[in-house]
Amino acid sequence: QFVLTQPPSVSGAPGQRVTISCTGAGSNIGAGYDVHWYQQLPGTAPKLVIYANNDRPSGVPDRFSGSKSGTSASLAITGLQAEDEADYYCQSYDSGLSGSVFGGGTKLTVL
Amino acid sequence: QVQLVQSGADRKNPGSSVRVSCKASGGTFSHYAISWLRQAPGQGPEWMGGIIPISGTPRYAQKFQGRLTITADQSTTTADMELTNLRSEDTAIYYCARGGVSGSFLGWYDPWGQGTLVIVSS
Numbered sequence: 001q002f003v004l005t006q007p008p009s010v011s012g013a014p015g016q017r018v019t020i021s022c023t024g025a026g027s028n029i030g031a032g033y034d035v036h037w038y039q040q041l042p043g044t045a046p047k048l049v050i051y052a053n054n055d056r057p058s059g060v061p062d063r064f065s066g067s068k069s070g071t072s073a074s075l076a077i078t079g080l081q082a083e084d085e086a087d088y089y090c091q092s093y094d095s096g097l098s099g100s101v102f103g104g105g106t107k108l109t110v111l
Numbered sequence: 112q113v114q115l116v117q118s119g120a121d122r123k124n125p126g127s128s129v130r131v132s133c134k135a136s137g138g139t140f141s142h143y144a145i146s147w148l149r150q151a152p153g154q155g156p157e158w159m160g161g162i163i164p165i166s167g168t169p170r171y172a173q174k175f176q177g178r179l180t181i182t183a184d185q186s187t188t189t190a191d192m193e194l195t196n197l198r199s200e201d202t203a204i205y206y207c208a209r210g211g212v213s214g215s216f217l218g219w220y221d222p223w224g225q226g227t228l229v230i231v232s233s
Contacts (some may be wrong), residue, residue, distance in 0.1 A: 002155055036211075036219035038156075045206055045223040046156060057221065089155050093217050099172045100146070100158035100216075 004090050004103035011109040017078045020106045022090035028101055030071035033093040037066055037075045040087045085110045113138030115207050115224035122230045128195040131227045133207030135188040141165040144210035145190040147181060149203040161216055170216055197231045204228050
């Protein structure tokens with residue numbers, strides 16, 4: 001249903017490092033379009049945490065980082081904290097659909 | 112810092128239309144796209160379409176062509192979204208969001224409005 005594929009869930013203990021993958025295709029990530037990442041806490045709007053593959057908006061801790069290679073991208077969170085528990089979504093642009101596309105989301109649980 | 116404030120929740124009958132407003136304040140309005148996205152319960156966001164106010168020409172996702180109208184008013188820094196012929200599957204939280212790249216529909220969305228719950232039910 002969603003053009004970009006993410007794992008439904010990931011988990012990690014406080015202080016650990018977790019990564020969330022985002023797999024696309026040749027018409028989106030593989031075509032060179034940037035990937036952006038959002039954090040969504042329950043009952044709130046998505047919040048941008050990484051833009052243009054690996055840039056952080058001001059105010060986002062440097063524990064958050066992004067990378068992109070080929071048709072995939074990843075979000076990494078180091079030094080995991082309880083407040084990082086949220087849903088995370090990747091987003092890119094698809095030339096075939098002529099619009100933005102999202103992943104189905106990954107629920108991060110901090111154990 | 113740009114802020115986007117949306118109109119309140121709404122409940123509609125199937126077959127009717129809904130209009131949601133998005134008021135921008137605190138930043139540049141005209142040159143950055145305002146997009147509309149929706150999120151069904153338990154699912155990821157879905158891009159519906161957008162408009163760059165200074166151009167006035169909207170762009171719609173294929174899925175919503177013919178049912179969706181997006182407008183923007185530079186004088187009031189407000190963007191509106193109207194979705195017609197509503198069905199139960201349109202029940203979702205609707206968000207407006209500002210594009211991150213001036214004059215382009217490419218790029219990220221930041222900030223987002225607070226969201227407007229639209230329930231379609233008889």
